[in-house]
Amino acid sequence: MPSREDREWNRLAVHMDQFHSHFRYEFNRVYTLADGGFHKEGMNLPRFLREAQQLYTHLDMHHRIETYIFPVLAKKMPQFKEGARESGEHLKKHKGIHDGLEKYDAFLRNSLENQSEYSPTKLREIMDGFKEVLFTHLDEEVKDLGAESMKKAGWSLDEIRRIPM
Numbered sequence: 001m002p003s004r005e006d007r008e009w010n011r012l013a014v015h016m017d018q019f020h021s022h023f024r025y026e027f028n029r030v031y032t033l034a035d036g037g038f039h040k041e042g043m044n045l046p047r048f049l050r051e052a053q054q055l056y057t058h059l060d061m062h063h064r065i066e067t068y069i070f071p072v073l074a075k076k077m078p079q080f081k082e083g084a085r086e087s088g089e090h091l092k093k094h095k096g097i098h099d100g101l102e103k104y105d106a107f108l109r110n111s112l113e114n115q116s117e118y119s120p121t122k123l124r125e126i127m128d129g130f131k132e133v134l135f136t137h138l139d140e141e142v143k144d145l146g147a148e149s150m151k152k153a154g155w156s157l158d159e160i161r162r163i164p165m
Helices: 004-009 011-033 037-041 045-074 089-113 120-144 147-152 157-162
Strands: none
Touching (some): 004 011, 011 045, 011 157, 037 045
16 A cells, blocks of 8 residues: 555546546447447437537536646646647647547537437547547646656655645
């Protein structure tokens, strides 16, 4: 079992990973049920589409919260800062994810309004368009918030304790 100090060093990564694991679950659930599997779960199409919209809502809210955390992290970690090392790699990936999510949300909203236009193939195609960047990004953020990365960046344990997350 990790020591109390190890848990504190990894607090940000563990916290972030809890959210990220749920996002992967939601993504995979929508993808799996898209072809009508939602009927086996007792859902009709409108209910499935509303549930699918939760992925968009949760990722959008998570991203908005990160806009407050990233500037704090960027003080010592360039990957969280726009225009720094690798042009702020996390921020660039957020743009790719956001673009995919906008297509996803528009498709779901249109499908709710015009259910006859719903296509599981189209939904999966949209999701395939941002899955890799999303899942890679989720993993990278957690790694970058882990104890090893935080220590390498020069954070003290006291500073980590004060990061509002």
